[in-house]
Amino acid sequence: MKTVGIAGIGLVAPGIECWDSGRDLLASGGHYEISAEFPVLRPSSLSGNERRRTTDTIKLALQCAQDAMADQSVVGVSDPELTSVFACSSGDLNIVDRILSTLTMPGKPVSPTHFHNSVHNAPAGYWSIASGSQAPTTSIAAGEGTFSAGLLEAITQILADDHPVLLIVYDALPPAVLLKHRKITVAFGVAILLVPEKTKYSLSVIIHDGEACCSKMINPGFERLRQANPAAQCLPLLQNLALQQSTSLKFPYLQGQGLVLDLTINE
Amino acid sequence: MKGGIAGSVPFRQKNLIKQQMNKNISLTAFTVTTALGAGLSPNREALKQSRTGLKKNGFAGIEFDTYIGQVDGVDDVILPEEQADFNCRNNRLAELSLRQDGIFDAIDELKVRYGANRIGLFIGTSTSGIQQTEMAYAMRASETDELPAWFKYETTHDVFSPATFLVNRLGLCGPSQIISTACSSSARVFAAAARHIHAGLCDAAIVGGVDSLCQTTLYGFNALQLVSNKLCCPADVDRDGINIGEAAGFVLLEKGHQENALSLLGVGESSDAWHMSSPHPQGEGAVQAMQQALTRANLEPAQIDYINLHGTATPVNDFTEDQAMMTVFSGNNPCSSTKGFTGHTLGAAGIVGAVFSCLFIEENLLPISLNTQRIDSKIHSNIMLEANSETKSEIDIVMSNCFGFGGSNASLIIGRPT
16 A cells, blocks of 8 residues: 655553653663553643543543644644544443443433543544544544554545544543453553655555464563553554664454554655 | 654645545445334335334333334344354344345355455444443442443444454455444445545445444433434424434445446545534534535536435434535425434434435435424425425435534435446
8 A cells, every 4th residue: 555654643651641752762672661650631632621521531532642743844733634533442431331320320310421422433523623623533443453443544544535644543441340341451542643745754554364463562561561452552663663763563453364564764 | 853753844735636536436235224124125115105113112221201213123133153242232233134135145246256355344333232231230240340241342332343243244354444433423434435445455345334222322312402202303393302213234335337336426524623412503514524525426516316314303403404405505405304214323324324315216216304294494405395296307316414423424425327
């Protein structure tokens, strides 16, 4: 498939509040603990009032998105051509927990705010409201292959319409009662601004038939992080971006298929 | 270099001319299962005879009065043993729909023609199998807080469950994604499938939608005061909300012009950027979706023979959609909502609208706005109250609208190849 350019990265993970700090940590090869404190989520794109009404899942996605768009020289958040792809494997299970708990109570008094925040595209809705852009956003899921599916969706959009796409891949920590059934043990979010033009960083992907064994992290702390959240499958890509290394990487996609990604650092 | 890592790339050149990428995608088979019945035949007959599938609420656990569009026989469906772990109302409904209209055979033929790894799967749902988790919460052990041992989250409630079920059930291994953009979910699957075909990732695709009745959506919409306790009546002066329905449907898409097949002429997508649960007051996002679909299809508004409205029958939706319709179509083209037949089937509304559009073209049929007695004087579109009252010689090109929470909009144009 066509080669696209990377023009911005956003990152939120335990002990990492933005791409700047994540890049330094990934490049240094230093010690990393998955149990590091999770950053306080305070996306400035939401008003204080909105922040109170939204959930950690929504705040996680928006904080990544705005980190990738910070100081952008290529495209502005309100650019009518900038579309977005929100990819998340499990949606907002904390809101699901609150609604389903309410349904076991007399009168089943479901909160209207909880209900409209429960849709899978709630982060995309808040993002479009915050950016003021009426460009399309989509919200998808593909289990453990959610990062790969999001990347493919974003690249097919660039191929079709030759415009920039902001990809946001994230999963929040489920509530205790559901954690046993959906093993996402830390929250993690990443955003990648992809553009049709050549930038310093080019990537291209192909679908690989057969189980592609996926690229792993050498650092044990980061490898634990990669395995703890479907969105964190992107870590090998982020590490090579941080190290400025051209490379070929494999990512899990669907059963019987993987994704091969070639990253080129253009001098 | 915070965030931005592009270096010195000049501000990008605007390229507002959209490619007509959808022009050569054919709809080679389709089916739908709604409250009107399983498969095309009962749906076709009910639409012709202006007969509703809505019934007074009898769904388990619902303690308020409303009408619902429940599909009969969903609980009698038994999934094959190999897919037993996927058993939930949503996947049973998908299975029921798959068993209609020779869709299994059509998919087998597709696999022979293209190979199982060249067929994409793009499915829309809003709540997947959440009813399974509702039942698990109701049986939660008070001492330990644990959910019962029978509960299987990943194969039932997880957003990706319908896709994993279908991939297993149909023996597919091509690109696959679930789209969950509330009530526009299974309209947007057409755009994603077209893009994947265009990019060469697959040669054909199964697109579809499945959303099933559950307490979460019934109580959720009720909390937002959007549910009517009478039969929903789109565009009526006395309309006061939706009736929630369930549905499943599938369309097979193939690249190129296929003999005797309808074409996906255009898809438009947009965001309202306005409010999470109310549409833009002037329908700006809806206008953009409809205009983009027309641009991609290279069609003038006058060439659209009929528009299947989103028409949920809430006061706000029908009014703002009409404002958008008047901006795009000036009130001439015949249109109606079919929510009075099926109820609002949420994440499946897009596939219901798409398959109904195919039926309208094949049958040369324009459905009435069922249950609508007196059109709101503030609504000016050409809404059909009598069957085929506006029928031209042929219905060749139909638009179908879907607008969802989060301001997610999609318009499809399906028609005879031009």
